[in-house]
Amino acid sequence: MKVWLIVLAAGAITFATRLSFILLFGRLAIPPWLQVALRFVPPAVLTAIFVPELVIRGGALDLTPGNDRLLAGGLAILVAWRTKNVVLTILVGMASLWVLQALS
Amino acid sequence: MKSPRAEFLAGLKAVLPIVVGDIPFGLIYGFIALEAGLSPAASQGMSSILFAGSAQFVSAQLFGLSAPASVIIATASVINLRHLLYSASVAPYLQGLPSRWKWLLAYLLTDEAYAVTITRYQEGEDHSQAHWFFLASGALLWASWQLSTAIGLFLGAMVPESWSLDFTVALTFIALVVPALRDRAAFGAAAVAGLVSVLAFGLPFKLGLFIAALAGILIGVGLEVRR
Numbered sequence: 001m002k003v004w005l006i007v008l009a010a011g012a013i014t015f016a017t018r019l020s021f022i023l024l025f026g027r028l029a030i031p032p033w034l035q036v037a038l039r040f041v042p043p044a045v046l047t048a049i050f051v052p053e054l055v056i057r058g059g060a061l062d063l064t065p066g067n068d069r070l071l072a073g074g075l076a077i078l079v080a081w082r083t084k085n086v087v088l089t090i091l092v093g094m095a096s097l098w099v100l101q102a103l104s
Numbered sequence: 105m106k107s108p109r110a111e112f113l114a115g116l117k118a119v120l121p122i123v124v125g126d127i128p129f130g131l132i133y134g135f136i137a138l139e140a141g142l143s144p145a146a147s148q149g150m151s152s153i154l155f156a157g158s159a160q161f162v163s164a165q166l167f168g169l170s171a172p173a174s175v176i177i178a179t180a181s182v183i184n185l186r187h188l189l190y191s192a193s194v195a196p197y198l199q200g201l202p203s204r205w206k207w208l209l210a211y212l213l214t215d216e217a218y219a220v221t222i223t224r225y226q227e228g229e230d231h232s233q234a235h236w237f238f239l240a241s242g243a244l245l246w247a248s249w250q251l252s253t254a255i256g257l258f259l260g261a262m263v264p265e266s267w268s269l270d271f272t273v274a275l276t277f278i279a280l281v282v283p284a285l286r287d288r289a290a291f292g293a294a295a296v297a298g299l300v301s302v303l304a305f306g307l308p309f310k311l312g313l314f315i316a317a318l319a320g321i322l323i324g325v326g327l328e329v330r331r
Contacts, residue, residue, distance in 0.1 A: 004149065006177055010159070010176065014283070015156075016183040018191055018210040021188065021191035022209070022213075025195040025199055028192075030192055036167075038188070040290065040321045040324030042288070043284060043285065043293050043297070043320065043324070044319075045183055046280060046281045047277070048301035048312075048313050048320065049274075050277040051298035051314075052301050053179070054274060055271070061302065069274070072271070073274060081283070086125070086128075086279040086280070089275060089282075093275035094272065097268055098268075102270070
């Protein structure tokens, strides 16, 4: 029940942002500072999510070579940087995690 | 003048490669939503009600971490704030349409639908029927997102936990973020957000994510303004 309320609330807010200017054309303008700030939302939010997934294991910082996810994630970052290929990045990341887990 | 039918078909054709590229994301979303403990119905419901890839990934992740409702709603909403820009950008072209069209097209206004539709509006002189192009691209994206979510949920239920498929979330974000770090400001925003997310990880209610994102955005704006 609670899950549905959260989904409905987030969905309503998202729909409102999509509808905003289409409905209120000419009566609403985006301030320039907000326009600049919005550009940095995706890199900031997504990085703030994936970095702890790589470096925090079992509730503590783990920067040792024994951290499989850190190594596999680092490899995926290199692949993403060089190829800009989404599917290849995910495949290399998963494959290296599986290999590292099998070796340990 | 182009016919509605011609515009509709052109919309399908323009968005098809993007639709194909989105299928893996729908599948992965289905996997990770289940792994986060969401029911199949709620996972599918999120795809049709929220209908926004990255916000769905993040929400599923936060559900899995048992974050409070307010944090999940606020984070998903902030991620989706960029739709304000899309809305403002297409608004002038939709002004002659009846309200039901505006509401329907707003619901279908995703990153992908925006990308192909704004190109259509900006390239030609005659926009009188281009809302059919918008509708076609948005509707095809919608249908394929629902279907790939459903397939992901179906397959995900059969995958054992030892496969560590939850790691696909981090990998997906890496694949989306890293190639987009083209300038110093974007790089600074990501680097600071990543650093603060680790330093603030222990904060209650998953507030660390919020503070880290905010710090990253501020640094990005600061570097951009100084240029």
